[in-house]
Amino acid sequence: MADRLRIRFVKLGKVRFTSHRDVARMWERAVRRSSLPVASSNGFNPRPLLAFGLALPTGAESLAEYLDVTLAPIDPSRAENLDDLGCLAVTLSDALPVGIDVVALSRLAGGADSLQQEVTLCSWDLEVRGVTASELAGRVERLLDAPSVSMQRERKGRIFDDDLRPAVRSLVVSHHHEGSSCGAPTWLRAELATRPRGVRPRELVEALGADVMQGRARRTQQWIEHGGERWEPLSVGPGLDAAMAAHAWERAS
């Protein structure tokens, strides 16, 4: 089994308008620039072996994006590069665009599953406008009390009637200005399951009423769940989290 690295990064500020595929290309180039010894796929058109987690919608920010990197067989002359993972995080962040920064990085245990398989739940902060905080709180309560919340979605040219409710694990009005008018933003904190069929932040906001407008969306955590416990694919200490995010925020704004 080849050595793998798991990397956690943030996506903040202007760069949030790039797509998941754009971010994949940025990483391919950053990896080549940093001289990290990454293994390549076989075949006519070898690509570096980078495995990304769940796609982030274009326009959304994140404090918790992940990718797994398969390393090339260790070349003794380069082994030292990998001994200092903290240094590598800085090197990679420098090679990435403003707003994308590595916040944690670790060797991955041999048999770990892929990110797409492991992660089953994501936490989101969602900025909404259009209704007052108290009105919103009422709608949230009704949504959580409802046995099902149906939404029509198109897949492969056919319309399906899906139930969003099971995927909404929790939803609270997390932050609002007292006595705020309809124009001022309110924040929701949501935990949305990724399977069997996930729900996108925008769909959740739509389900709260046609007059609710989504502003910024920010993924704050991704979760692996097992036997009643949950943990992040790669956790960051609370201090580091806040410091790195603030740093990235400053660079990106």
Place this chain on the structure above:
Amino acid sequence: MRSLWPSVEPLLDGVSKPARYIGGEFGAAAPVHGPGQLAWLLVYPDTYEIGLPNQGLQILYELLNERTDSVAERAYAPWVDMEAAMRAAGVPLFSLENHLSAADFDVIAFNLSAELVYTNVLNLLDLAGLAVRTADRQPAQPLVLAGGHCAFNPEPLADFVDAFVLGDGEEVVGEITEVVGSWRSGGSEDRGEMLEALASVAGVYVPSLYRVSRADGALREVAPVSPAAPVRIEKRTVADLAAWPYPKRQLVPLTEVVHDRLNVEVFRGCTRGCRFCQAGMITRPVRERPELQVREMIQAGLARTGYDEVALTSLSTADFSSIEETVRAVMSGACGDQPVSVSLPSLRVDAFTVGTATEIARARRTGLTFAPEGGTWRMRRVINKLITEDDLYGAVDAAFANGWRRVKLYFLIGLPTERDEDVLGIVELARRCVEVGRRHQRSPTVVASVGGFVPKAQTPFQWSAQDTVAELARKIHLLKDACRGVRGLSLRWHDPEASVVEGLASRGDRRMGAVIERVWRAGGTFQEWSECFDLAKWEAALDAEGLSFDEVVHRLRSGDEVLPWDHLSAGLHRDFLWADWQDALAAVAVEDCRWTPCYDCGACTDAGLEHVVASNVAPAGGSQGTGQDLSRGDRVPVRFVGSAGAR
């Protein structure tokens, strides 16, 4: 100056591909504006995906940001959804670096690479909050400049652009910065004073200082009305590419664009002498970059950008005299330790070139493209594209033998003296290429891609009539009929309606400005995009102005006619162009003058220049595709810059 980002950001959630409007590319400058610094906004009047890779714009961007007396930012044409959102929200055209309003800049400079973008130029000026016509602008408003290949007949845009720049921009942008900067710092309100000063800069054309006179329905002359304006404007030419190793910091976009790879320009100019090719005519003489410098630029560029592909760019890269050494160096890892693929955007038609292309294609061998342009040997002599059938079949044989699955052939129809047999010759040639392919593969594919010829200013074909839409459609029909039932051959063609509109802008005179303005006012932007192109708008505008396709596009010009661009010079003698036109009509070809005696076109002699090559031996395979008999190792009558020439 205030950043517009807070007003731009809310628009981006509702538009397609929002990453086009955020800037932040790797290599982008972070200009700090201040007094004593002339602020340039460099604009590519097409979408971000098309405009970002433009190397000309990137070179000037770097040079202007390196100077202490100027700063430069960039803008591209927002797509129709973004434009609608901007207009609804009152957001003007903005730059990508600091998201500043276009009107905050001292100079707005357009890159004109194609004629169909002209209505976008007007739209962008309007979106910037400027009057579209130069005569209606206020002294404090930005100066509007334009350069690029289309500037060699700028008359259709003469009413909207304050000054045009002819030829290479590397040196002249500095001179313009000094002239405009000192006028600005002098606090003068007199725009005319600054325009006169600009007109005295070599290579700069200020149309408002010239009077267009007509007599008996024909153009009589375009003559200066100010002593500051020269009678004839000569293009600028950078004598030695080695002195300009730019871009040094090629922009790496955050989102997908065309040509998303490292680009290294290996030479400028072309002496093949293809008579339809404006680029080849107006960029003479040939100036090759020293091989060592090419290698250094590849090495530094790959390490800096993280790209895994490099394109060696020029008008005919297989003609670069150090092509073998360069390709060998890249493939052997001398330019970096990671696998790299090399692409040659313009392939010469011969087996040697295919061998090189195969050697360097690390990616899958899907398709190779060749451009014989004409269907018969007679036609190819008329256009001076001297590819023999044996050259072509040799190239195609090598391609299919080396595992390439698809060969694409570019052709033009509507060429001067063309007969139906020349048109049908396209199918015959392509059909035989399929047969050649069957020697090696079970189901080889040959694609014949056919475009309608548009005569261009400053070429031997500038006097030629252009085919009508009906005639082009008839020829396409002939081709479709002849292709029917030929297995392995597929035919593609360009919209003949777009070709005739391109013809209007290519050879129109100053009266065409009113037509362009009408089309723009009728909502006709992005005319180079088939989903936006609308012939009816152009027909209506021509009618309203009392002009016609017949007069501007479909008419054969006589030798004594004054052409709208006769006061502008790409360095080519009118006598040379006329003689070459007469040779074309007689199907007489001329050889590549880089390796043979001079035809005195004027490009070298008048400007005190000469061809500059990186190697003093002709490249292998150099005889092929030209009809010339060059044996390898012959010394050639050109100036040689070896590696010692690298700076």
